Amino acid sequence: MDTGSTGDTGAGHGVRPETGPVEGKLVTRVLSALLREDVVGLRTRSTLAHRPDGAWLQRADGQGGFLLLPVVEDGFQCEFAARLPLLVGASKGAAPVPYETCDEILGVLRVLADPVDQDGFDAFASECRQTLATMRLHGSVRAEVAEQLTDRFGADPADWTGLTAGLAFDTLAAHLDHPVYPTARGRSGLSDEQLRAYAPEFHPRFALRWLAVPREAVTGTFPDHWPTPALLGLGELDRTHVTLPVHPLTVGAPLEKALRATGLTERAVLADRAHLEAVPTLSMRTVALSADPLLHVKLPLATATLGLRNRRTIKPGTLADGAAGQRLIQRVVAREPRFRDTILHADETMYAHAGHELLAALFRRYPAGLQDSVVVPMAALLAEAPAGRLVVDHLTDRFFGGDPLALLDAWLALLFDWQTTLFGYGIALESHQQNISLVLDRPTDGLTRLRLLLKDNDGPRINAARLRERLGEEFSGGTGERLGDDATGLLGFDDARTFAKGDQPVVDLFTTITVHLCAGAYAFGLARHGRAPLPVLLRLVRDRLAEAVERLGTRAGEPGAVLRAQVLDSPCLPVKAMVTAGTLLTKERSGAADINKHYTTGPNYLLYTGNSA
Structure with missing residues (x-):
């Protein structure tokens, strides 16, 4: 990286009063991620200058001016990280222009991107807005959630033993930012009401929905004592159908589209009756069953996290891969006896799907004997x-x-x-x-x-x-x-x-x-x-x-x-x-x-x- 002078950096700029600390934190994380990934050459096409207030990176904006980013030495996956929630535009003879929101910053960087990539910058700006809203929602309910967890599990997390209490740790983790991805708290397309009802950071409880599917259309196996169509009010289908659990957020347009794609619209029946109380884990699409704490069910969701293309559906092939991976790991453990008592694995060899990424379920069984352990x-x-x-x-x-x-x-x-x-x-x-x-x-x-x-x-x-x-x-x-x-x-x-x-x-x-x-x-x-x-x-x-x-x-x-x-x-x-x-x-x-x-x-x-x- 070259070194040079930034000239007038506008270093006096800070976070706008209306921006606030929550947005400032997000903007800083977003800038650091863009720098780390060298988006539009922020890292490799910049020069470094030291000013009285600290270090700045300068990148030509292609129009005779410069973009200036205040940075600090970091070292964790990138030499520098953003020092302030700020990007400054500087043109000769003009006053510096501060950009202090994700929308403003991504709008400026979008101009430097190849035209075929500019839609991606718009999508990421939308992702940032979703994340900011979620962060503000988290802040508004943090005290309420903390009180709820304390009332249910006790004041000291070191005493939260067993897998059921372990779900409280998932709730705490959901309020924490991802170490790398800056907008991990956002989930595309979900409203505040849906997040409160189904996201792990709120520790909600809800009942699963159920789809009766013809037996011949389903690949896989189910746990013992699995709900039958009759139990769900569909007794006439008991001999011909099996029941796939469906996340409530998938019911509606996503589920209808999946049924059309598989030709099951006229043959599959969605039960009116919800059944089995569930609590979301950190992944949100995986839920723990209150009636069977050792069983977690992974269900597809028509949303995305950690990127627009990182959809939370379940491709049937990944179910086979998880089982194959487990068998391979078990073979290694069998050959390495020192790990037999120290490395525990959830069993992921049981699953079912109907040939579509929204018609699938993994039945994850945890090992017994953890009721006195903090997990x-x-x-x-x-x-x-x-x-x-x-x-x-x-x-x-x-x-x-x-x-x-x-x-x-x-x-x-x-x-x-x-x-x-x-x-x-x-x-x-x-x-x-x-x-x-x-x-x-x-x-x-x-x-x-x-x-x-x-x-x-x-x-x-x-x-x-x-x-x-x-x-x-x-x-x-x-x-x-x-x-x-x-x-x-x-x-x-x-x-x-x-x-x-x-x-x-x-x-x-x-x-x-x-x-x-x-x-x-x-x-x-x-x-x-x-x-x-x-x-x-x-x-x-x-x-x-x-x-x-x-x-x-x-x-x-x-x-x-x-x-x-x-x-x-x-x-x-x-x-x-x-x-x-x-x-x-x-x-x-x-x-x-x-x-x-x-x-x-x-x-x-x-x-x-x-x-x-």
Whole structure:
């Protein structure tokens, strides 16, 4: 990046009084994401200048003027982050123009984009407006929700034991921003009333709707004692139909369109009677059944989060992929006995669908025996608990003598041991903060025990050569068929993108999920909250990862050597470009085969030295 002078930056500008702190926070996050993803060259086509108030990036606007962005050194996935909710337009001989809202900023940047991409900027502006409204709604109900959770589960989250109480952590996490995606709280097309009735941040309860579908049109199986048509008032269909659960938000136009697409309009019947009380989990489309706390049901929704193209429907192929991923992971655990008691998995082998992404359901069964354990998704650790402290503070007080470093150390040691072991088999999981829970308890010996509980095994990346080397003959199924480079069908995966011919896609997923979201985000987050100095936290992350990498072997060609070269010692690391692939650009324009696995690059904070990232 070049350095230069910005001239008159208009540095006195701040947040407009009418903008307010909520919008200012969103604008700052949006600017930081656009900078990180180098949207319209904000990062690579800018020069850096230092002014009395701080650092500024300057980019030519193509019309003889400049765009000026106040920045601060960051280091977590980007060298800089936005310092203020502000972008300044500066033209020779004219007064600087401050842009301080998402609409204004995206309108200015839209002009610099290729004309074929400008609709994406409009879509992202709409996404920002939806998110701002949701953030304001969250602020207005936070005290009410905190009181509700306290009344139901108690004042101290460290005492919220069992899976039912664990749903309260999902509610807290839903009020927290995503570590990377700036508008994660927004859900396209949903009103405030719908969010209050069905979104996890409000901890609502509602009854599921039910669709009776001809048996021959449904693929899959159902849990024992599943509701029958007769139970739902459709006794005449008891012998010919089965019942698919439907999220109330899908009833109406989305469901009618799905039935027309599958030719089931005249053969499927929507029951008038709602049945089975449910509570939304953090993902919203997955709900927990009040009558059976161990069973969560994942249901498609006609909305999108984390990007316009990141729809919350359920493609039937992903159900098969989740089951195939689970079987593969279970095989690894069987060969690695040290994980049998420390890595827990929800069972995701039971599902049903009628051949459409809105006519599907996953029946996720959690392991028994967790009623005396605190089960907290990693996404909730830095969330604010009802009394105002962080969830992680409550957990460290009860289980780690008040030392957050001890808790971080414990989960990093287990997490990195597990994920690097999988890498040794050629496997990386999409196991981000929402898909991993810490399971904390004190068995009879009184010592703290920490385990990890994983879910959602679809979407992995697998190096077919490494997997063949470790497990190939075990997957012949007795037929003698070898695990080849294209092992998708043999292992039961539907998505051909699962398998790679080399390490790079596996390294990218390992880095962006396990390292960034499940480790780095907490080092920077705990430092931001003053729990420990950033150098101490980053050194802990590096040390625990280095120990796990060494166990893989670091001679040339060994998996540990790959992780050492491409993660521990690389000058830069892959970074998800979620806004670009999810909203700003079409797949054709971004080239993203998978919008959740589209990358740019950022600095390697594992090389952190001194006082500057």
